[in-house]
Amino acid sequence: MLNVALLGAGRIAGVHATAISSHPQSRLSAVADINVAAAERLAAQYGAAVRSIDEILADASVDAVLIATSTDTHSDLIERATAAGKAVLCEKPVDLSLERALACQKAVSASGKPVMIGFNRRFDPNFAALKAASERGEIGKSELLSITSFDPAPPPVSYIKVSGGIFRDMMIHDFDMSNFIMGSVPKTVSAVGSSIVDPEIGAAGDIDTAVVTLQYDDGRVAVIKNSRRAVYGYDQRLELLGSEGLLQAQNMLESTVVKSTTSGVVSAKPTYFFLERYMPAYAAEWAAFVEAVAGGDSVPVTLEDGVAALAMAEAAARSLSSRRPVDLADILG
Amino acid sequence: MLNVALLGAGRIAGVHATAISSHPQSRLSAVADINVAAAERLAAQYGAAVRSIDEILADASVDAVLIATSTDTHSDLIERATAAGKAVLCEKPVDLSLERALACQKAVSASGKPVMIGFNRRFDPNFAALKAASERGEIGKSELLSITSFDPAPPPVSYIKVSGGIFRDMMIHDFDMSNFIMGSVPKTVSAVGSSIVDPEIGAAGDIDTAVVTLQYDDGRVAVIKNSRRAVYGYDQRLELLGSEGLLQAQNMLESTVVKSTTSGVVSAKPTYFFLERYMPAYAAEWAAFVEAVAGGDSVPVTLEDGVAALAMAEAAARSLSSRRPVDLADILG
Amino acid sequence: MLNVALLGAGRIAGVHATAISSHPQSRLSAVADINVAAAERLAAQYGAAVRSIDEILADASVDAVLIATSTDTHSDLIERATAAGKAVLCEKPVDLSLERALACQKAVSASGKPVMIGFNRRFDPNFAALKAASERGEIGKSELLSITSFDPAPPPVSYIKVSGGIFRDMMIHDFDMSNFIMGSVPKTVSAVGSSIVDPEIGAAGDIDTAVVTLQYDDGRVAVIKNSRRAVYGYDQRLELLGSEGLLQAQNMLESTVVKSTTSGVVSAKPTYFFLERYMPAYAAEWAAFVEAVAGGDSVPVTLEDGVAALAMAEAAARSLSSRRPVDLADILG
Amino acid sequence: MLNVALLGAGRIAGVHATAISSHPQSRLSAVADINVAAAERLAAQYGAAVRSIDEILADASVDAVLIATSTDTHSDLIERATAAGKAVLCEKPVDLSLERALACQKAVSASGKPVMIGFNRRFDPNFAALKAASERGEIGKSELLSITSFDPAPPPVSYIKVSGGIFRDMMIHDFDMSNFIMGSVPKTVSAVGSSIVDPEIGAAGDIDTAVVTLQYDDGRVAVIKNSRRAVYGYDQRLELLGSEGLLQAQNMLESTVVKSTTSGVVSAKPTYFFLERYMPAYAAEWAAFVEAVAGGDSVPVTLEDGVAALAMAEAAARSLSSRRPVDLADILG
Incomplete structure (x- = not known):
């Protein structure tokens, strides 16, 4: 105990x-x-x-x-x-x-x-199933990863100001997800973005819409899309193209009810935000921590993983301001 | 407490x-x-x-x-x-x-x-959402209800022998569901069926595949399909056609992962059986019981509801053996 | 030529x-x-x-x-x-x-x-693909067929009066489809129905909502649902449960566009009516006729097939009025 | 005529x-x-x-x-x-x-x-419906466009050598699509990519996997993903995030048949390649040309549109080789 x-x-x-x-x-x-x-x-x-x-x-x-x-x-x-x-x-x-x-x-x-960092999304059953299918070789060799990660609504600008910016606060989850799925850190990080959702966010020195591309030593590519606002709910999807197929993890929906009327065929929206979407992931994360600590095993998400994601956020921030791709090696020194 | x-x-x-x-x-x-x-x-x-x-x-x-x-x-x-x-x-x-x-x-x-009968499926979030949409009039006036209810695998024949038969053991859930969705009991019950899944079930005096049609006083119709075996999982779906549209409650899937390869586009199967599928329903059922008892309110599924579903099972059994539609009034005397 | x-x-x-x-x-x-x-x-x-x-x-x-x-x-x-x-x-x-x-x-x-009857739906690419998968044994032995066949809107009552009734006019397509998919005619036909969509249809001596169950000599069962009104479009679906799985042919949609807003996730409706939905089927039907006639082969839908579907419609009409199951042998004499 | x-x-x-x-x-x-x-x-x-x-x-x-x-x-x-x-x-x-x-x-x-350039995809009914919904303001103001465009299999290397490269040969369709959907050309083009599908393509001086990000004067962003190989078929999808929702145009499938077995739930693959997928688009394209010429109207896809897409391809090629974002203005001089 x-x-x-x-x-x-x-x-x-x-x-x-x-x-x-x-x-x-x-x-x-x-x-x-x-x-x-x-x-x-x-x-x-x-x-x-x-x-x-x-x-x-x-x-x-x-x-x-x-x-x-x-x-x-x-x-x-x-x-x-x-x-x-x-x-x-x-x-x-x-x-x-x-x-x-x-x-x-x-x-x-x-x-x-042991120090484990709480990247809870690694324990989402859908993402974990995608990762497992990839590791079993079900789509051959990985080539191109796409991460869609949109929040339902932007946080208050007061929060934005102390958040460290979209890359360190929000996309850091997606940087860790790319490391989890791809099994290694990228060589180069390139970022574009703007404050098109809310000019107040721009005035606070941050952006609210961002696309980051990652290039890997072996030619693989990943692209991460973030928006602070998807009014239809919390949009959390992965796509991994491989030499023998495509894996997708789609959104979880509020219910399975579908309504067909003269207006169209209406399905439920994605579950609203991270507490709803990732509740099972938090329980699975804790179980993994307990199992590792009790068994004397290494934890499944290390402090090094936390540092790697932070370094990628730093690289993205520098790429955005310099309008140049940034090598991760230049960040980590 | x-x-x-x-x-x-x-x-x-x-x-x-x-x-x-x-x-x-x-x-x-x-x-x-x-x-x-x-x-x-x-x-x-x-x-x-x-x-x-x-x-x-x-x-x-x-x-x-x-x-x-x-x-x-x-x-x-x-x-x-x-x-x-x-x-x-x-x-x-x-x-x-x-x-x-x-x-x-x-x-x-x-x-x-207060006596509440454990028809847990009424508390399934999807079926409850369908019912609520119907009650809000989102598809106008109800006309035709379809219930698909397939178990993943038949129980042992030893269980079949003491089960009371498919109508009292398995379809009783669907009889209650039709009462829940339609808001009233039917006038007439007509059953057909056979033991095509497993002849041992037939030898034990039961059937494993059944279709029951229900007719209501006001012209509405319902059809319930049961099979003891759907090898792909627990198949639990509703469809309600109304004057202004269609409501469907579809299966819950084991995950949202979709794999596309040369073999096709593969999604996850339905959650395997009733414990997995209806786990949230059991919790909601209990919460509804506690709320009713604590508040001194009437329970949401009464003993009368339990008797009504049983009477429909009795009518279906008689219809199957007599090859005739059976009026529920003739059962309840 | x-x-x-x-x-x-x-x-x-x-x-x-x-x-x-x-x-x-x-x-x-x-x-x-x-x-x-x-x-x-x-x-x-x-x-x-x-x-x-x-x-x-x-x-x-x-x-x-x-x-x-x-x-x-x-x-x-x-x-x-x-x-x-x-x-x-x-x-x-x-x-x-x-x-x-x-x-x-x-x-x-x-x-x-050679005389071929124009049951065009046999040539719908989706239904034909379902039939082919069934014949290849992809779901084992067939057990339970479900046909959903709803028109978008009822025809004028003047048409209803000369149509021969819903079974001879509308469900006859579905009787032929069941013969096509199941590969044989049923033994017994049981019909229920009502004029709940439009009382004028009832006044004209017809019904607009019907459920017919078919029983086969070998224990297989089929159920056909008809409604004269599905306001969301032409609803044409098949489901075949077999010993090793389920085959479904779903609706064709007007487009693949999906819109997610605060109101939900909206897909396109089914293609509106038979000319849109079955246009490719009409071309394939004609090609099959030309191929049969040119090659001296027997046509793929015979006059006997047309008579069989008509006999099933006759049986359904008698079942509806007598409130009893009707054996097809009693119709064909 | x-x-x-x-x-x-x-x-x-x-x-x-x-x-x-x-x-x-x-x-x-x-x-x-x-x-x-x-x-x-x-x-x-x-x-x-x-x-x-x-x-x-x-x-x-x-x-x-x-x-x-x-x-x-x-x-x-x-x-x-x-x-x-x-x-x-x-x-x-x-x-x-x-x-x-x-x-x-x-x-x-x-x-x-009049000179019209054959960017047939603008006439695909799905993409055209997405564009129309966007123009009607159904998702508010556009913010982030994603284009997924994967071929089922790479062409012969002999073709690659004379093709002008992936940007001028393949992604040029997607550059035009972004211009069509966004209603204007981007300010800046950034490309990454590699020859990970087939090293022979790399040896021929081209890449087979590419991600291009486009930035617009007003802060909007687009990202285009190309791969020369998606073994499951021709993958042609659009996603447009706006201030009030998301529009997606999904793949057309070979049929609507879904098979559920112990192996999972299998849907049909995307239609195989451009002739199958875009056949209706070619007819609509020609009809639009005839209508414009007959009516003396301006054609819906101009030579200027063709030049703009080519300039974006040129910018992408320069960005890839220089590892720098390229302003379209620097290309057009």
């Missing part, structure tokens, strides 16, 4: 609390948050204690911490928790600063403790 | 135990089963006690019982539990004998306690 | 004129119609002559006639044309009177000339 | 011959080809004469010529035909040399004769 403390008590922390409590081999013992009321609400719901981070890290009976605090605290907390001997599952991204994330990576590797 | 005891500890009881435990307003306190080992396993998993049915019914702190024992005990347990002042959720069917079910209905109505 | 005369110059005759003219091995030489203006229009468009039926039948250079006149003339014209040594393709049905159709069948068999 | 001569008697010329002959307002009077046997075959089939190009251009009774000869002759023939007073429909591309195409454009504008 894994004794788990949850750092953070916001919305995504609540999702993780359910996963931790529902898993037969883990229990939620403590919750910490600077917003004490939020911590108390969450702790009460799952029968856990409210404790400070210091108390949690000093408690030898806590086996693992799940970090779901604000992004600017991730690197510090990963370092402190591993130094305290805890296994860590940390929400993405590792950091907004690639330099800081690389330092964190170095610090952690000294500790030898 | 509803204090609940579970009568029965088989496979479907396990599904209910999860629903009871996960609901914020109910807790599972006791499990009873003649198979003590099974009761102990289930009770341990959810922190409940193993008790006898007598103990449970005598315990005033138990608010509700969920009956998931063998069919031949349903009527007796419904009567005893309501007499003991418990609210009841009982698995379908009420009984294999229509006469016995009618007697049970009379006995229970005296008690005044 | 087959020299062809067209008897009739109405809408469906125009479709056939295109097929005859476009086929590399046939040419349209003459058109006959009591509506001379219609005959002249059609003849002019395709460079054919306007002639009387007597002239056409007396002309030894005419190899074949296509009969697209009103139903009440079909039997007579089939007999006269075959007696005159012509090959015949005649629109369905052979006759509204089964007795007359049987007499026609006897008369024609004496002539030895 | 438009009197038309066909220059070229190859495979695509045969498609055009059918369209010309079937149209009620045009007739095919002459065919010219240096391969006399081919010209004779085609002329015989449609009752046309075999003539030299000189004879055709000198014949005042010829109203229009359809140029379906090899690409290197297009510019010359367009100039000669317009100088001779003929209306012209010329297969794409105008030329492999942008300089030559620009000279042709200047020469033709002096003649004042």
Whole structure:
């Protein structure tokens, strides 16, 4: 039985609390948050204690911490928790600063403790099934990957301003997905984009519509499309062309009901947003973490994976501003 | 907080135990089963006690019982539990004998306690969405309902022999579904069928392939198709034609992955069987029961509904053997 | 080169004129119609002559006639044309009177000339592909066939009155389709139905919504659903359940465009009516006729097939009025 | 009645011959080809004469010529035909040399004769319906266009060598499609690609897998994906994201038959290649040409459109070799 403390008590922390409590081999013992009321609400719901981070890290009976605090605290907390001997599952991204994330990576590797980064989409049953079919060779050799990843609505501009930008905040999921599906990082990153959805986003120095192409050493190509607004719902699709076929992971729909009238044939929309779409993925992610930690195995999404996705976001940002393709090697130095 | 005891500890009881435990307003306190080992396993998993049915019914702190024992005990347990002042959720069917079910209905109505019959499919999100769209008038006036309901594989012949036959065991779900969607019982039931899937089923006196047509007083028509074997999975679909359109509830698929190769375009199969397909329905069913009991409202699927479906099964069986349409009024006397 | 005369110059005759003219091995030489203006229009468009039926039948250079006149003339014209040594393709049905159709069948068999009945749906590429897959054993042994066949809108009541009723006018296509797919005629026909779409149709002595079940000697079952009104378009679907799977032929849609908005995901409607949906089928039907006649082979849809479908319509009508299943053997005497 | 001569008697010329002959307002009077046997075959089939190009251009009774000869002759023939007073429909591309195409454009504008370029895909009913929906504002303001355009199999390397490369030979269709859907040419073109399908294609100096991103003055973005090999068929899809929704044009399938077995749910593949997929488009293209010429209207796809697509191909080729985005203005000088 894994004794788990949850750092953070916001919305995504609540999702993780359910996963931790529902898993037969883990229990939620403590919750910490600077917003004490939020911590108390969450702790009460799952029968856990409210404790400070210091108390949690000093408690030898806590086996693992799940970090779901604000992004600017991730690197510090990963370092402190591993130094305290805890296994860590940390929400993405590792950091907004690639330099800081690389330092964190170095610090952690000294500790030898497992650190898993919460790229939950790898555990979506559809994407995982696509990946498995690809690995079984069902479409031969991979050639061209396409990722469509549109949010239903843009976040407030106040959030945009502290988000690190579309590449570090939103497309970082898709960078990790391309690494997951393709099995390696790209050589070159090229980005185009604009703030066509909302000029306020442009005024805040960010873009809301972006297309990034990735080139791999062996000739493979990937293209990622992001938009901050798809009014019909959360659009999350993959397509992988191979030498012997095409694999597609399509959207999950709100229901299977189809209505045919004089106006046309109407199906349900995609499930609305990430909590609905990826709820099974969060449970599967937690199960994979528990299994790896309990079995002494390496975690399925490493801190190195988190750093790689961040480096690709950095490359994309530089490509956008320089209007040039950027080699990932130039980013990682 | 509803204090609940579970009568029965088989496979479907396990599904209910999860629903009871996960609901914020109910807790599972006791499990009873003649198979003590099974009761102990289930009770341990959810922190409940193993008790006898007598103990449970005598315990005033138990608010509700969920009956998931063998069919031949349903009527007796419904009567005893309501007499003991418990609210009841009982698995379908009420009984294999229509006469016995009618007697049970009379006995229970005296008690005044709520009895809900476990026609879980009414709580399937897709069928519920179809029903809601129909009630909102989205396809005008209903005219013709089609229900496709195929099991992935036939049960053992030993089960067939005690099942009450395809109409009481399998199509009873579809009879209830037609009552749910159409909002009333039919006037006339006509059945055809054969044992074409497995001659052993025919030798046991049952059929494995059946088509039943239902005629309503107001001219509406419904047709129900059953097969004990659809090798591609559990095929559960509805179609409702109305004066202004068509509503269809299609199968849920194992994943959204589509593979295109020289062999064709391959999608995932329907989710395999009722536990997978209707898992969300079981949770929604339980939530509806808790809400009705807690609020003092009438339950959404009544004992009368259970009797109506059973009467339709009886009519279908008579129609099959007599090769004549049978009026439901002739069954209910 | 087959020299062809067209008897009739109405809408469906125009479709056939295109097929005859476009086929590399046939040419349209003459058109006959009591509506001379219609005959002249059609003849002019395709460079054919306007002639009387007597002239056409007396002309030894005419190899074949296509009969697209009103139903009440079909039997007579089939007999006269075959007696005159012509090959015949005649629109369905052979006759509204089964007795007359049987007499026609006897008369024609004496002539030895090929007579093909225009059940165009057998030549629909989708239905033909389903049939071929079934014959290749792709779903094992056939067990349960479902035919959905809804017209977009009811015809005028004036037409209903002379149509012979829904079974002889509309479902006759589906009776032939069941014979085509199942490879044999059923043993028993059971019909239910009502005039729920339009009470005027009921007042005219017909129904507009019908469900017919067919039982076969070997235990197979088929169910045919007809409605005179599906406001979303012409709904023409088949489903065949077999021991190793399910084959479905779905509707053809007006386009492949899908629109996703806040209102849902909207696809195109089915192609509107039989001319649009079955245009390729009419061309394939004509090609099959030419190939059979040119090669001296038997035609793919015989006069016997036309009589069989008519007998099933007769059985369905008797079943509806008697509220009893009717054995086809009792119809055919 | 438009009197038309066909220059070229190859495979695509045969498609055009059918369209010309079937149209009620045009007739095919002459065919010219240096391969006399081919010209004779085609002329015989449609009752046309075999003539030299000189004879055709000198014949005042010829109203229009359809140029379906090899690409290197297009510019010359367009100039000669317009100088001779003929209306012209010329297969794409105008030329492999942008300089030559620009000279042709200047020469033709002096003649004042209509020249239409055969970008047949604009007339595909699905793409045309998507464009129409976009123009009606059904998804608000356009933001992000995606074009998937995969051939079923690569052409012979001998063809690749004279093709002008993937951008001028294959993606030129997609450049024109982006201009059609977006209603304007892009500002900047960025290309990546590789010869991952077949190293022989790389050895011949071309690529077989390409992704091109287009940026527009107003912030809109488009991405075009090409592969020379999609083994499952001809993959031709569009997606347009707008401020109020998404429009997709999906593939046309060989049939509507769906087979469900233990192996999964199998649909038909996309129609195999351009003749099958775009046959209706060729007829619609010809009808649009006839209507424009007969009505004295401007043709719906101009020589300027042909030059624009060629300039985008040129920009893509330069972007690929320079690994830099290329402004279209730098190409057009």
